[in-house]
Amino acid sequence: MEEQVDIQQIKPPTYAKGPVGWLRENLFSPWYNAILTCVALLFLYFVFKGLLTWAFTEAEWNVIPANLQLFAIGPYPRDQVYRIWICLYILSVLLGLSAGVWRGIVQRWTIVVGSILLVFLVIPFEIVQREDSHLVSIEFRFNLIWLIFESRRWLLGDVALLIGAFFLGQRITRLRPWILGGWVLSFPIIMFVLHGFGENAVQTSMWGGLLLTLILAVFGIVVSFPLGVFLALCRQSKLPAIKWVSTFYIETVRGVPLITILFMGSVLIPIFIPYFTIDQVLRMMVAITLFSAAYMAENVRGGLQAIPRGQHEAAQAVGLNYVQSMMFIVLPQALRSVIPAIVGQFIALFKDTSLVYIIGLIDLFGVAKSIITNPVWLGRHVEVYIFIALIYFSFCYAMSKASQEIEADLGVGKH
Amino acid sequence: MNENTTNDPIIICEDVHKWFDDFHVLKGITTTFKKGERAVICGPSGSGKSTFIRTINRLEEHQRGTIIVDGIELSNDLRNINLIRQEVGMVFQQFNLFPHLSNLKNITLGPMKVRKLSKRKAEEEALALLERMGIADQAYKYPSEVSGGQQQRVAIARALAMEPKIMLFDEPTSALDPEMISEVLDVMRELAHSGMTMLVVTHEMGFAREVADRVMFFDEGVVVEEAAPADFFDNPQHDRTKLFISQTLQH
Ligand SMILES: Nc1ncnc2c1ncn2[C@@H]1O[C@H](COP(=O)(O)OP(=O)(O)OP(=O)(O)O)[C@@H](O)[C@H]1O
Numbered sequence: 081m082e083e084q085v086d087i088q089q090i091k092p093p094t095y096a097k098g099p100v101g102w103l104r105e106n107l108f109s110p111w112y113n114a115i116l117t118c119v120a121l122l123f124l125y126f127v128f129k130g131l132l133t134w135a136f137t138e139a140e141w142n143v144i145p146a147n148l149q150l151f152a153i154g155p156y157p158r159d160q161v162y163r164i165w166i167c168l169y170i171l172s173v174l175l176g177l178s179a180g181v182w183r184g185i186v187q188r189w190t191i192v193v194g195s196i197l198l199v200f201l202v203i204p205f206e207i208v209q210r211e212d213s214h215l216v217s218i219e220f221r222f223n224l225i226w227l228i229f230e231s232r233r234w235l236l237g238d239v240a241l242l243i244g245a246f247f248l249g250q251r252i253t254r255l256r257p258w259i260l261g262g263w264v265l266s267f268p269i270i271m272f273v274l275h276g277f278g279e280n281a282v283q284t285s286m287w288g289g290l291l292l293t294l295i296l297a298v299f300g301i302v303v304s305f306p307l308g309v310f311l312a313l314c315r316q317s318k319l320p321a322i323k324w325v326s327t328f329y330i331e332t333v334r335g336v337p338l339i340t341i342l343f344m345g346s347v348l349i350p351i352f353i354p355y356f357t358i359d360q361v362l363r364m365m366v367a368i369t370l371f372s373a374a375y376m377a378e379n380v381r382g383g384l385q386a387i388p389r390g391q392h393e394a395a396q397a398v399g400l401n402y403v404q405s406m407m408f409i410v411l412p413q414a415l416r417s418v419i420p421a422i423v424g425q426f427i428a429l430f431k432d433t434s435l436v437y438i439i440g441l442i443d444l445f446g447v448a449k450s451i452i453t454n455p456v457w458l459g460r461h462v463e464v465y466i467f468i469a470l471i472y473f474s475f476c477y478a479m480s481k482a483s484q485e486i487e488a489d490l491g492v493g494k495h
Numbered sequence: 496m497n498e499n500t501t502n503d504p505i506i507i508c509e510d511v512h513k514w515f516d517d518f519h520v521l522k523g524i525t526t527t528f529k530k531g532e533r534a535v536i537c538g539p540s541g542s543g544k545s546t547f548i549r550t551i552n553r554l555e556e557h558q559r560g561t562i563i564v565d566g567i568e569l570s571n572d573l574r575n576i577n578l579i580r581q582e583v584g585m586v587f588q589q590f591n592l593f594p595h596l597s598n599l600k601n602i603t604l605g606p607m608k609v610r611k612l613s614k615r616k617a618e619e620e621a622l623a624l625l626e627r628m629g630i631a632d633q634a635y636k637y638p639s640e641v642s643g644g645q646q647q648r649v650a651i652a653r654a655l656a657m658e659p660k661i662m663l664f665d666e667p668t669s670a671l672d673p674e675m676i677s678e679v680l681d682v683m684r685e686l687a688h689s690g691m692t693m694l695v696v697t698h699e700m701g702f703a704r705e706v707a708d709r710v711m712f713f714d715e716g717v718v719v720e721e722a723a724p725a726d727f728f729d730n731p732q733h734d735r736t737k738l739f740i741s742q743t744l745q746h
């Protein structure tokens with residue numbers, strides 16, 4: 081009995097402490113781990129050495145600021161740019177109001193957007209752009225300050241509206257239904273403002289750059305989601321006709337590459353329906369949406385199948401009808417369990433919009449291509465590709481991050 | 496007969512048949528339940544007890560015979576089905592609470608969407624029901640955060656919130672640990688004394704003896720024997736019933 085250790089005296093087992101201890105434990109023991117670590121470090125060293133040396137010495141980044149407008153809006157007429165700002169104003173007001181009214185995730189993301197706008201407000205792109213010109217007179221410097229202010233008037237107004245709307249939303253929370261209505265209406269209104277009418281109309285063939293990419297992606301995401309849910313519900317229907325039509329649609333679309341569907345939209349529709357021209361961009365919007373909806377439907381169906389029969393029965397037993405039990409019981413559970421798959425589909429759609437370049441639209445990727453082929457920027461293709469890759473990445477990463485936050489908010493996996 | 500039982504029939508079943516594909520599950524059930532009556536249904540596994548009470552709120556469709564609930568005949572008419580589901584509450588063996596909603600919202604959903612109550616009124620009623628179930632302090636938790644016995648009482652409150660005239664219980668205590676069974680039986684006992692018409696599938700023979708007006712014994716899709724609990728337990732007529740009673744009382 082005397083040999084027994086007093087239980088009160090037992091200490092928790094000790095592990096190596098501090099960064100050195102962590103390194104030794106995780107990266108250098110046992111011996112084969114140490115070898116792997118060294119190989120990995122060497123590899124990283126060579127890759128990054130090359131990349132960083134290139135980025136800071138050889139690369140000529142002025143191709144980016146010089147073409148910033150082109151990246152943003154493509155060939156959209158420069159004297160009509162105010163319309164784009166009007167659209168951004170509409171969106172900023174809605175976003176600010178939503179952040180004020182709903183708080184939580186919306187507010188956090190509005191702060192992110194606002195910060196990015198503020199950064200744009202203070203980065204002096206113009207200086208970089210004119211570095212290699214020889215005009216460094218006092219006069220030019222003065223002009224430059226004016227120019228910097230001048231080109232930021234709109235942005236300044238945008239930030240002001242965003243902040244103002246935020247504080248307004250915080251005070252008047254009963255705006256909720258109006259704000260939702262506003263979001264729904266904002267898309268057609270924006271399309272109308274961008275297009276305009278009469279002499280000053282801007283044909284969609286002049287829409288381009290990130291603007292076009294975002295229009296295609298946002299429309300695709302916002303419309304293919306409910307369409308996908310609808311198709312998934314139809315595929316589960318007890319009525320054979322509805323079930324077969326929906327299954328046929330989903331399987332057909334999933335069996336065809338997106339590029340084929342885009343070509344069909346672009347080339348075949350005008351041949352089959354010659355009397356009646358539908359706008360090219362509109363056709364692409366519809367094609368991308370219909371394509372994505374088929375995949376969305378299968379993602380949603382996966383979620384629907386995971387809902388136990390008892391949930392349907394309990395919903396029926398409290399007297400909910402089919403629509404109510406879907407809306408309040410089945411879909412909320414089904415959708416939240418497949419958020420990762422749904423957002424994966426959104427991300428794929430966002431990147432797939434770059435395929436419209438092949439049928440002649442000048443989206444973000446198209447702009448990159450056109451800059452590279454411009455003799456002025458000969459040899460600057462790596463810089464351009466890295467830049468647009470970063471843009472695509474930022475949007476996709478933001479979607480992924482937002483989906484994680486939404487999952488945490490909904491308590492996925494907890495209840 | 497208990498003090499609440501009347502002579503008005505509220506559920507009338509005439510020669511009810513049900514098949515699952517070729518499998519004949521209910522083979523002609525004819526019986527009448529009166530307003531305020533408490534019937535306990537027992538019988539071996541697979542005898543069709545669940546199927547029978549599920550035909551009464553049409554979670555299962557019967558294929559022959561008629562069922563009339565509170566004057567409304569069950570048919571494929573969706574309006575009738577929805578009317579009946581508002582009059583008939585159901586409690587499941589596995590609770591079937593909605594996991595994405597708090598206990599309170601589980602209860603208020605039906606009243607708000609079907610009875611069209613305001614949110615405030617519905618919450619008031621729900622809190623009163625939770626109080627009656629003895630779990631007022633669990634209102635804002637999620638079902639996964641409370642014990643099985645508490646979940647089942649939330650489920651009972653959810654059914655009662657629709658102000659049904661009839662309550663169906665399908666083995667409400669079979670999924671519970673022994674120490675939680677009594678808390679659920681207590682609220683069912685209280686409910687019985689309040690005059691609710693109750694059809695209870697259960698193996699809790701103590702509860703049947705104490706509360707039931709009638710015990711029905713199902714076997715292979717027919718009602719083999721039905722009697723008041725005293726007669727049923729002490730003086731069973733059929734061999735099949737005798738065997739069943741001796742087997743259940745052994746545990
Ligand atoms: N949806 C269904 N499809 C096919 N057969 C079914 C279905 N539901 C039940 N059955 C069968 O019908 C028979 C009666 O089932 P029921 O659930 O009514 O039995 P029970 O008396 O409630 O039994 P238990 O005490 O095990 O709950 C069983 O043999 C069962 O396998």
Ligand SMILES: [Mg+2]
Pocket residue numbers: 544545546665666
């Ligand atoms: Mg059963």
